[in-house]
Amino acid sequence: MRAAARRLRRKLGRRGHALALLGVGKCCYGAGYILTPQPETRGLELLTDHGSIRWWAMVWVVxxxxxxxxxxxRIGRDRFGFISALIPPFVWGFAFLWAAGAGDFPRGLAIFGWYATSHVGIILWAASVPEYEVPHTVRREAP
Incomplete structure (x- = not known):
């Protein structure tokens, strides 16, 4: 069991772990909207004017x-994962910003800030993390 966990850890690497966690989280977030009988849509009117909330939730899942x-x-080929991770929070964050700017949903500004930092910011940071970092070496002075 431990050997399988070590192989999985090596296979995923640092960037892969971030992508796996982000992917599962996005699927769960979208599923929450899909499975809720009457999901809250306040602030998302910009989106729901062009499709149902369940359609937009499927964007999160896909x-x-x-x-x-x-x-x-492999690194380099994983960039589409980071790009796809950015799409839902960017689109929904913009919709909340739009609703706040229009005066329809003042709380939308706070939700936009949350998407911008906790989603988009973290994704951009994770995309910039190198897979392996060379540790800093300490040089010892000769006596």
């Missing part, structure tokens, strides 16, 4: 699946 699947790819 992008989450692409993000999770990209966790298993």
């Amino acid at each position: 992008c989450g699946a692409v993000t999770f699947g990209s966790a298993w790819l």
Whole structure:
């Protein structure tokens, strides 16, 4: 069991772990909207004017699946996972910003800030993390 966990850890690497976690989280977030009988849509009117909330929730699920699947790819080929991870929070964050700017949903500004930092910011940071970092070496002075 431990050997399998070590192989999995080596296979995923640092960026893969981030993509796997982000992907599962996005799938769960979208599923929450899909499975809720009457999901809250205040602030998302910009989106729901062009499709149902369940359709927009499926965007989270599909992008989450692409993000999770990209966790298993080599560095460089995993970029589509990071791009797909950015799409739902960027789109929904913009919709909340739009609703706040229009005065329809003042809380949308706070939700936009949350998406911008806790989602988009973290994804951009994770995309910039190198897979392996060379540790700093300490040089000893000769006596």
